[in-house]
Amino acid sequence: MTVIRHAESRRTETPNAVMTTLASPTQGGSAQAVWRVDMGPGQVGPPHVIDAEQVWTVLDGGATVDLGGEKLTVGPGDTLVIPADVPRRLGSDPVTGFAAIVVAPASMRAYVVDDTRVSAHCAVPDGDKLLPAWVV
Template identity: 35%
Template sequence: MEEVPQAASETVEVVDGVYLTQLAAGEAMSVQHFHIDPGAAVPEHSHPHEQVGFVVKGTLTFRVGGETFVVGAGDSYVIPGGETHSAENRRDDPVTGIDVFSPPRTDPDWLD
């Protein structure tokens, strides 16, 4: 087992009001934490990794493949690898959650 202490993980503000923290990564998947302030948005993008997530707190509005999806606290979601997507916090409270990527997303461009 490999333990990754919270102190070993750096939180990065990737765009205004969107904070991502790269957490543990194994051979087949990786996990990150996200925090999105009210009114903040993750711009449209894609990556080859399948993305599975869970919203811990708040409500997030996704645009995936031309469709809109609203995901709230306690809900989970799957975004296929290569699918163009974006996310926006349209509410008055922050959104927090966890994303898991497969294959591992150990070197995302937002770390640059």
């Protein structure tokens, strides 16, 4: 059993959110990546696709999710299961922002949608796909 202390969590800041890695291959030797997402009020992430299923559980605030053209809203206590290879874009509530815990296979990769690149400063290149820094 591995215990990952709070002080050992890794923080990655992008222009749209802060991801705090709670477990990953390099943090606890986990095959699953677990991280917290914090978005300030009115923040909107880039359109992108992930090649693996993700499970998001909302802790605080709310978000609007464009998932494959369908608009969804989520709030505290809601869990969103996002299938692999479906374009998505998340935006936080304009007043409360958004916080969630996310779980996905550590092998997941992000890739381009509509010619919009996933920010290179927050990911590790892997061919045409990117490994987000908070998943490493």
